[in-house]
Amino acid sequence: DTAVSQTPKYLVTQMGNDKSIKCEQNLGHDTMYWYKQDSKKFLKIMFSYNNKELIINETVPNRFSPKSPDKAHLNLHINSLELGDSAVYFCASSPPTRGGSPDTQYFGPGTRLTVL
Amino acid sequence: EDKVVQSPLSLVVHEGDTVTLNCSYEVTNFRSLLWYKQEKKAPTFLFMLTSSGIEKKSGRLSSILDKKELFSILNITATQTGDSAIYLCAVNDYKLSFGAGTTVTVRA
Numbered sequence: 001d002t003a004v005s006q007t008p009k010y011l012v013t014q015m016g017n018d019k020s021i022k023c024e025q026n027l028g029h030d031t032m033y034w035y036k037q038d039s040k041k042f043l044k045i046m047f048s049y050n051n052k053e054l055i056i057n058e059t060v061p062n063r064f065s066p067k068s069p070d071k072a073h074l075n076l077h078i079n080s081l082e083l084g085d086s087a088v089y090f091c092a093s094s095p096p097t098r099g100g101s102p103d104t105q106y107f108g109p110g111t112r113l114t115v116l
Numbered sequence: 117e118d119k120v121v122q123s124p125l126s127l128v129v130h131e132g133d134t135v136t137l138n139c140s141y142e143v144t145n146f147r148s149l150l151w152y153k154q155e156k157k158a159p160t161f162l163f164m165l166t167s168s169g170i171e172k173k174s175g176r177l178s179s180i181l182d183k184k185e186l187f188s189i190l191n192i193t194a195t196q197t198g199d200s201a202i203y204l205c206a207v208n209d210y211k212l213s214f215g216a217g218t219t220v221t222v223r224a
Contacts (some may be wrong), residue, residue, distance in 0.1 A: 038210050042217075043159070045211055045212060104161050104163070105150075107158035108158060109157045109158050
């Protein structure tokens with residue numbers, strides 16, 4: 001029974017294309033995240049949503065647009081893909097905590113995006 | 117800017133050895149420090165530390181936090197090949213900031 005799932009697992013596309021990655025969690029968590037892990041394995045937060053509301057938006061090009069139709073889903077749309085967007089994108093979710101900050105996060109399996 | 121630094125970046129050991137991984141941090145509003153293990157896919161949670169000096173233990177893995185000196189260590193004793201992975205340290209200051217990870221390779 002998958003807790004945090006992402007589709008697709010692999011995505012190979014040409015520069016300039018627009019693509020979306022979907023994420024769903026069945027843990028009943030309120031907060032969801034998108035992370036980017038580059039070739040050096042550095043995991044960096046991109047966005048965080050709490051109950052469908054954007055709460056963290058790191059310095060990410062505005063070609064990246066997250067959308068949360070409900071608190072169980074957080075999708076990532078990327079416009080005009082560039083070579084530097086090639087990375088593994090991880091979705092994560094976390095349960096509500098006192099003070100509202102994340103503690104334990106549960107990660108999805110990742111989507112490996114390759115831009116040619 | 118918040119910073120999380122892990123060392124060493126990588127190490128190779130033989131089965132049965134003990135490894136010690138380091139994580140130092142500088143963040144504005146420290147709430148907790150977390151360790152994750154990443155094998156081929158998603159990072160999986162190991163420990164969350166909030167208080168100094170209290171060791172957390174799970175089997176052959178243990179971790180401790182020093183909030184005065186701003187670091188944490190993760191120990192793995194009697195290493196096995198299944199311990200080969202990237203170990204990630206993350207600090208929670210209302211968002212998780214990850215270090216670059218330590219790649220551990222355990223040889224049979």
